[in-house]
Amino acid sequence: DIQMTQSPSSLSASIGDRVTITCRASQGIINYLAWFQQKPGKAPKSLIYGASSLQSGVPSKFSGSGSGTDFTLTISSLQPEDSATYYCQQYNSFPYTFGQGTKLEIK
Amino acid sequence: EVQLVESGGGLIQPGGSLRLSCAASGFTVSNNYMSWVRQAPGKGLEWLSVIYTAGRTDYADSVKGRFTISRDNSKNTLYLQMNSLRVEDTAIYYCARGWELDPIDYWGQGTLVTVSS
Numbered sequence: 200d201i202q203m204t205q206s207p208s209s210l211s212a213s214i215g216d217r218v219t220i221t222c223r224a225s226q227g228i229i230n231y232l233a234w235f236q237q238k239p240g241k242a243p244k245s246l247i248y249g250a251s252s253l254q255s256g257v258p259s260k261f262s263g264s265g266s267g268t269d270f271t272l273t274i275s276s277l278q279p280e281d282s283a284t285y286y287c288q289q290y291n292s293f294p295y296t297f298g299q300g301t302k303l304e305i306k
Numbered sequence: 307e308v309q310l311v312e313s314g315g316g317l318i319q320p321g322g323s324l325r326l327s328c329a330a331s332g333f334t335v336s337n338n339y340m341s342w343v344r345q346a347p348g349k350g351l352e353w354l355s356v357i358y359t360a361g362r363t364d365y366a367d368s369v370k371g372r373f374t375i376s377r378d379n380s381k382n383t384l385y386l387q388m389n390s391l392r393v394e395d396t397a398i399y400y401c402a403r404g405w406e407l408d409p410i411d412y413w414g415q416g417t418l419v420t421v422s423s
Contacts, residue, residue, distance in 0.1 A: 233408070233409070233410065235351075237351075242413045242414065242415050243351065243413050244413065245408075245410055245411050245412070248407065248408035248409075248411070249407055252408075254408075286350065286351055288351070288353070288410075290409045293356070293364040294364070294366045294367070295353040295356075295409060297350055297351040297353070298350075300350050
């Protein structure tokens with residue numbers, strides 16, 4: 200199975216800041232990488248697929264990049280509602296695997 | 307509007323069986339990849355199973371041989387038959403819709419399965 204490792208596991212940032220979350224795959228996954236946002240007690244929400252394509256309705260403050268084994272999710276102009284746990288997930292080969300999550304706190 | 311509504315969760319004893327349903331609206335289940343993903347209490351996400359448009363299925367090793375994914379095209383509904391349930395199967399189960407280059411674009415709200423004696 201492909202292992203997905205996110206860093207950091209948690210971070211704290213201020214309103215208006217820009218943050219970057221990293222996701223590393225244990226082997227190359229081309230660009231078959233998605234990002235999800237999950238708020239406490241809620242279902243996950245899809246943000247990005249294909250490493251950099253935004254889902255419909257997702258604001259442009261979210262952006263993704265990378266290919267091969269190293270990927271990033273960048274969130275700009277942080278607002279209180281961006282407080283959530285963010286997961287990456289590879290779909291290059293089944294079983295599709297998720298990272299362990301990055302908990303983002305807005306100070 | 308795309309909607310996915312799961313049902314069928316509940317409390318079940320170890321070794322028991324349960325069938326989850328996911329009623330879809332706003333799109334056709336058979337035209338999409340449909341998946342089940344679960345989340346144990348306080349833990350991360352785990353992809354369990356997918357049924358592709360042609361009907362082929364895939365399973366995670368953790369549920370292979372115990373869980374079966376299926377769909378009823380006439381009811382536009384996805385199912386997950388869960389047998390030989392274990393305490394470690396306790397989780398919120400989500401159904402999800404996607405396609406080849408974007409396996410999950412929509413999620414359901416989830417249904418809680420608790421396996422306990």
